[in-house]
Amino acid sequence: MSATTILQIQNIHMAFGQNELLQDINLEVLKGEILGLAGPNGSGKSTLLNIISGIIKPQHGNIKLDNDSINVLSPKQRALKVAMVQQTPSIPYYISVFDFVMLGRNPHLRLLQWESEKDIEVAIRAMELTNTDMFCNRRLGSLSGGEQQRVAIARALTQEPTLLLLDEPTANLDIKHQLEIMELVKKLSEQGLTTITALHDLSLASRFCDRIALLHSGKIMSLGAPFDVLTKENLEDSFSVRSLVYKDPITDLIVMNSFSTMNNEETVNNSQKRIHVICGGGSGSRLMYHLRDIGFTVTAGVLSEGDSDYHTAEVLDIVFPHELPFTAIKEESHNYHMDLVAQADCTIITETYFANSNLLNLEAANNSNKLILVEDSDFTARDYTGGEASSIYSALRKRALVVRPKDLLKEISQL
Structure with a gap:
């Protein structure tokens, strides 16, 4: 030109x-x-x-x-x-x-x-x-x-x-x-x-x-x-x-x-609340989108580059620690994640899979103030750690609110 x-x-x-x-x-x-x-x-x-x-x-x-x-x-x-x-x-x-x-x-x-x-x-x-x-x-x-x-x-x-x-x-x-x-x-x-x-x-x-x-x-x-x-x-x-x-x-x-059009009243009501989402493999994309839509401050757990939830979090300007694909979560990322969980009013674990590389994501939930587990099937089907993830999840489940996917938004509206 x-x-x-x-x-x-x-x-x-x-x-x-x-x-x-x-x-x-x-x-x-x-x-x-x-x-x-x-x-x-x-x-x-x-x-x-x-x-x-x-x-x-x-x-x-x-x-x-x-x-x-x-x-x-x-x-x-x-x-x-x-x-x-x-x-x-x-x-x-x-x-x-x-x-x-x-x-x-x-x-x-x-x-x-x-x-x-x-x-x-x-x-x-x-x-x-x-x-x-x-x-x-x-x-x-x-x-x-x-x-x-x-x-x-x-x-x-x-x-x-x-x-x-x-x-x-x-x-x-x-x-x-x-x-x-x-x-x-x-x-x-x-x-x-x-x-x-x-x-x-x-x-x-x-x-x-x-x-x-x-x-x-x-x-x-x-x-x-x-x-x-x-x-x-x-x-x-x-x-x-x-x-x-x-x-x-x-x-x-x-x-x-x-x-959506701007709903200032709803946005103001939610703007002071922080929700942390532990997800991966696309299990958290629609949830993060909806939470941002209604005004919540949203953070996320450690995500790997190339993961569809990683892409969604970037597009939505969500704060989250990240790692390279197929690498284990490093101590620095884990500590940052622990801080995000502690700062959140509520932490949600989606129906994502856990392997040795992302097991620390599940452990970080121990730091949560309020915990919601999204569950529609037996967790063991998503455990690729030989049972270690199931043991941690079982302990978390005892103090968490367990909801089915179709009921999650209703629970969120009551936060």
Whole structure:
């Protein structure tokens, strides 16, 4: 990507009556960059796009494109530099695809001037890029929503703009057409076209955008690379939802799972309580997730790198000691684990397996204040120590609350 700054947005402010739509917006956009605008409804994404395009004028601030102020350009001059595709493009259903795409050449023509061969070639090239040339003679009203969106982008490309603005280009499209649109945008970026796009789908934004500006209440909350902006803290602050955010180990793509709205009363009630989970092999993942969801401070026992519970604990930012795979728990990790158990209001042992390598996890439970054993089958089936683990477990069981998996959440709610 070139480091040349093509667009400067300086101190933009916009209000409607007492409603502040945009406040102190400052951005620089690079040539060939895909900048995503993200944020909840009403955060100012569409308003900002309309100001950049020159459709509306801000009350304060200035926008420069190639060092020219947008506000002093005539509509025709702006159309030579900026093309915009609205969230719901105005589609005249009765005209052909080709005639609609050719409308993008109007800024290049004088009054009553006919299109030249060059104009037609530009339109055909735009349709080829968007894979719309195959139905150039069909009427717009006969196309699907995804096809109409691609045609609208083809018309915008026919303007030969310096800057392409897209307002929710994937809205109401199925997964296939969403990917087609965003892959097209990426292809155009590689050819040097700068794009600013508002997107509700954060997964698409993280995958295809070079940078993301996260807006909230008319202000830029965060600006930067997708993984730096789309953090669980930012998603909670902007969308008021709890989320898991992590990189997929196979694709290296950002994975975001928003799993509940914020329940402040429940979270506050649980926020002072600590629950420690001794688990492994995936036996504790859903439990740790649920405990964090309802506001508990959660810690975990020693986990080995590569264990699915290890991955879950990392994603959830849970504190836990760890060891390399297939190695015994070291004294340092064991002592740290003992401290975590002692600090917890309650320790839960899940239905995990115990071998000589992780036996100290079970011994650490002796340090617990309150102990819950999750048990749905005979423990001996999970004992790979020749009986030593069963002996320790039997002693713990005498003072513990033993619950079946289906009853665990009920017991937790009473803590």
